[in-house]
Amino acid sequence: MNATLPTTPLGRSGIRVGAQGLGCMGMSEFYGPSDLTESRATLDRALELGVTLFDTADVYGSGHNEEFLSDFVKANRDRVVLATKFAIVRKADDPAYRGIDNSPAYIRDAVEASLRRLGVDAIDLYYMHRRNPEVPIEESVGAMAELVAQGKVRALGLSEVTGDELRAADAIHPIAAVQSEWSLFSRDVERTAVPAAAELGVTFVPYSPLGRGFLTGSFANAGELTDAKDFRQTMPRFSGDNAAHNAELLAPLRAIADSRGSTLAQVALAWVHAQAAVHGLSVVPIPGTRSRTRLTDNVAAATIALTADELATLEPIAGKVAGNRYMDMTFTSAGRE
Numbered sequence: 001m002n003a004t005l006p007t008t009p010l011g012r013s014g015i016r017v018g019a020q021g022l023g024c025m026g027m028s029e030f031y032g033p034s035d036l037t038e039s040r041a042t043l044d045r046a047l048e049l050g051v052t053l054f055d056t057a058d059v060y061g062s063g064h065n066e067e068f069l070s071d072f073v074k075a076n077r078d079r080v081v082l083a084t085k086f087a088i089v090r091k092a093d094d095p096a097y098r099g100i101d102n103s104p105a106y107i108r109d110a111v112e113a114s115l116r117r118l119g120v121d122a123i124d125l126y127y128m129h130r131r132n133p134e135v136p137i138e139e140s141v142g143a144m145a146e147l148v149a150q151g152k153v154r155a156l157g158l159s160e161v162t163g164d165e166l167r168a169a170d171a172i173h174p175i176a177a178v179q180s181e182w183s184l185f186s187r188d189v190e191r192t193a194v195p196a197a198a199e200l201g202v203t204f205v206p207y208s209p210l211g212r213g214f215l216t217g218s219f220a221n222a223g224e225l226t227d228a229k230d231f232r233q234t235m236p237r238f239s240g241d242n243a244a245h246n247a248e249l250l251a252p253l254r255a256i257a258d259s260r261g262s263t264l265a266q267v268a269l270a271w272v273h274a275q276a277a278v279h280g281l282s283v284v285p286i287p288g289t290r291s292r293t294r295l296t297d298n299v300a301a302a303t304i305a306l307t308a309d310e311l312a313t314l315e316p317i318a319g320k321v322a323g324n325r326y327m328d329m330t331f332t333s334a335g336r337e
Contacts, residue, residue: 004050004299005018008276008283009203009282011175012174012176013125015154018053020051020273021284022042022053022055023055023288024055024060025055025057026288027065028061042295051295052080053125054083056082057086057127058113059085059129066118067117067118069082070119073119073120074119074120077120081125082118082125084127085129086129087129089101102139103135104139104142107140108146108147115152121152128159128161129159130331131165131336137172141156142172142173144173155174155176157176161178162193165336166196166197167196167200177205179205180193180204180207180333181208182194182207182209182272182275182285184253184271185214191337201281202281203284205283206272207285209269210269215250215253216264235325236323236325237324246323249317252313252314256310265297266298266304267301269302270304270305270306272285
């Protein structure tokens with residue numbers, strides 16, 4: 001099947017990608033059990049549909065996700081734009097522990113480990129996954145820039161940074177992409193990060209553009225998530241009164257989907273795609289899925305053009321959402337603004 005996705009530049013890197021990518025995290029962890037056979041078939045189907053940006057991180061499954069992607073990437077190396085990340089540190093004896101290491105020494109070790117697990121000579125887009133304010137961002141990006149000079153990385157990215165942090169980083173080395181949560185439920189990035197990205201010509205890569213599944217209407221609260229390891233059970237938006245309130249916010253989304261014969265997910269993704277024109281920058285959402293059917297539906301959203309009236313109907317939703325997107329917001333750009 002011919003590719004159906006248009007392409008867009010990845011910042012000023014010279015790399016072009018399909019206008020929608022694929023988040024691969026859930027293939028290894030966090031959202032309950034995964035069928036690796038179906039996950040691999042989903043990767044192959046994504047390429048058929050014009051998806052070229054595949055997103056992973058060293059922390060997903062504590063390295064498993066990178067290892068799982070290795071065969072797929074090597075088999076399709078000339079077509080895949082591979083993104084991975086460093087910075088989040090875990091402990092084997094404490095599953096809940098999350099530390100953040102942005103030190104140059106750690107970055108040099110982390111990239112070698114990711115290259116080994118992925119089985120590639122170079123990573124196309126290498127992100128700093130989270131920001132540790134105790135390490136000057138100039139030091140971290142300086143170390144990342146050395147990886148570009150060494151040919152181990154083609155382009156640099158940052159995740160969950162403020163507008164000022166992005167400007168400081170870009171002054172050291174061009175930043176190709178910023179990845180942060182951005183959806184109809186989460187719009188805090190529009191305060192400083194999105195304007196800075198537009199100003200600098202940086203591509204914005206929204207993760208969780210479907211609100212971690214909430215915007216699909218497939219469940220209404222964390223109590224419906226039966227797997228004890230599904231980390232959405234710890235998120236304030238998915239629990240108790242917050243979840244019940246937020247489920248009611250889907251009514252206008254559902255009305256638009258019904259009128260178009262689309263799914264809620266397609267309308268929610270179409271809204272994210274529409275933000276490219278609204279804010280004047282390249283936007284490449286990376287909805288995650290382990291299903292070929294959902295993937296096909298998601299890719300179709302890239303060609304849905306919402307009307308001005310539909311966008312106006314959806315505009316108030318984020319301002320009414322109850323609960324933060326994480327229990328601890330200090331790891332996010334919003335927590336440092």
